[in-house]
Amino acid sequence: MNAIDAVGVALPRLRISADEVADVWGRYSGAGIESKTVPTVDEDALTLAVAAAESALSRSSLDPDDVSTVCLATTTPPLDAEEIAPRLVRALGLPTSTSIRTFTQSTLAGAQALDSGFDAEGPALVVAADLPRGDPASADHPFGAGAAAFLLAESGSVERLGSTSHVDELAGISYRERGSDELTGLDITSYERRAIRESVTSAVEGLGADPDAADRLDVDITDVDGAAVFQPDARMPSRATGDLSIPRETLARGTVVDRIGDAGAAGVPLGLAAALDAAEDDDRTLAVFFGSGGGATAMLFEGRVDSGFDAELDGGISVTYPEYLRERGYIGTVDVAGGGAHVSLPAWQRSLDQRYRLAAGRCPECEALTFPPEGACRNCHRRIEFERVELPRTGTVRAATSIGHGGAPPEFAEQQRRDGAYDVAIVELEHKGESVTIPVQLTDANAGTVELDDEVRAVVRRLYEQEGVPRYGVKFAPVDDRR
Structure with a gap:
């Protein structure tokens, strides 16, 4: 069975502080977020995915030609009606025989991609990359960007002990209307918190009842060393696990939203990368994904692997709010005249x-x-x-x-x-x-x-x-x- 052999992360170099946004709007709708990453005009879900995958491949002794499957998760594909995983395969120089699987629609895409990679025959590359957008006056405040890549192979050092899901119809918490590129929600706070908490609790408690993992889960499932939990803001991990009594220091190991913002489907994978980087060889790490309209998935891992998360995070360049709006394409238009260098x-x-x-x-x-x-x-x-x-x-x-x-x-x-x-x-x-x-x-x-x-x-x-x-x-x- 596959295990995690190598992990890579990619974050945009530009950053904006919460204070910079609050100075403009008089408030900041991103609880506990101190700063967030800002993708530039030439960065999108594909380019972030390529960068994270290259990092993971460089950290492994596995020959890239041996990768049999690529699983890509994103809620922000460059085109809604075109498969982008083949571009990822081509950019990485992987074999044209590589099997591809793409997961979109909700932030559960990261869990679905990991599940698919662990079930694949032969080495698999799993990448979650996202850069959500929203109304600059409100919904956009917490949104950042990033990507995490996991190279899975039999020789991996991090074993997945179990994976369970709780499925339910939970519409309206976060969605993007057809034809729009901006996320929104119903703003029913009590409904949202209850739905997330109950789904997370059910998924985590299901790990102890997982028949395929029962012989390994011989400790209280909440007695883990690190946890990466659904994190649209910095308060959500503790709120989502409120019925599970997971210590704050355990949650902190896998919480990254406070430094990079809400990275959508890549949020929990990036938290998992940070937690595995900080783990000891026999530590157990919990990852809990949630998706609007779908429920929650919980996974338990044992082991550690370097991801380089802190190195990727360090040294970002600060931008002003007007620069942020331009980089993300929220303001200004351009009407190009002339042909340029047309290449068929x-x-x-x-x-x-x-x-x-x-x-x-x-x-x-x-x-x-x-x-x-x-x-x-x-x-x-x-x-x-x-x-x-x-x-x-x-x-x-x-x-x-x-x-x-x-x-x-x-x-x-x-x-x-x-x-x-x-x-x-x-x-x-x-x-x-x-x-x-x-x-x-x-x-x-x-x-x-x-x-x-x-x-x-x-x-x-x-x-x-x-x-x-x-x-x-x-x-x-x-x-x-x-x-």
Whole structure:
């Protein structure tokens, strides 16, 4: 049976404090939240999922080619009627035979994805990524963003001891109307608290009665060392477990909403990542998921694994409230005139390995590298069939300049409106004694702050939309990307 072999997390680098929001509105509708993460214009559920998955894969000795199943959970997919898991598989360079399973609709999606990954035949990659939105005057106050990825394999160090669910019709606590991108709710506080508490209690108590886990659950189910519980705000974990008497210090180990905000379907997975990072080898960790309209799921784990949560959390960059509104696309509009660099979908499809994986070509005659791997060898000028080579994902800046307001091509006008001026650079990538230089867009850095000879790394980000379809590819960020 699969166990957790590695965990990775991804958080946007931008942060806004609760005080900053309260200064504007005179209040803050996010109990106990001190600050929250702010996704930028080129970050969405897919890019956060890619970053978290890359982190998990880098922490494991498992060959990515051995991953048989990818389970993705999100309530905020880039497109409502298009599967995004294949993009995740492609961006990570996983086999095209990888089985994909996507879970949406409610914050229970994270539990459903984990259940599916544990039940999979062979190694599985489970990723929960979310960035909910709401009315900026009220519902949006607690919303943050983030992603957590779990690599599951027989060799994993964290065993899942049991999983049980309580299913009920609990409509209206949190929902998104068809055609809208903003979450809302019925604002019936007493109904919400009772529904969540009763569902959580039933799911957790069910663990002790789980016939598949009864021989292992030989202690009081509430006598655990850490707990990650449904957390739309910082008060909810203790309120949701009010009938279970779980100590506050136990809940604190898996509570992250106070520092990153409500991350939707990724909230409990991120809390679980933090709790497993702080655990001892024989500690038990409880994870409890809740979903509007569905009920609750409880899981019990034993063991520990590094996730790097604290390192990912440290060093964020603060933004003002007007900057926050622009980054999230709440204010301003852009009317783009002109065509820009139109790239047809067939041509884009043919170049995906270059855009995601930095796939270059090695000349079999002279060993020189060519990027993109098309046409003749750049060194000997022979027209040959290139040998595929994936370039390293770190390189050195050899030239850089800033694109100021009004200077962006039409396809990047929306990015510039929300994110301001940005840098482009020539980056040198070396592979086995050979090198190539490629033009790239820089991200995760203020314009003009990246200098010659700086080291940068490839990150998958949203590039632009064409004909209503988002397009993704590699940008480069400073290796010290918290500037």
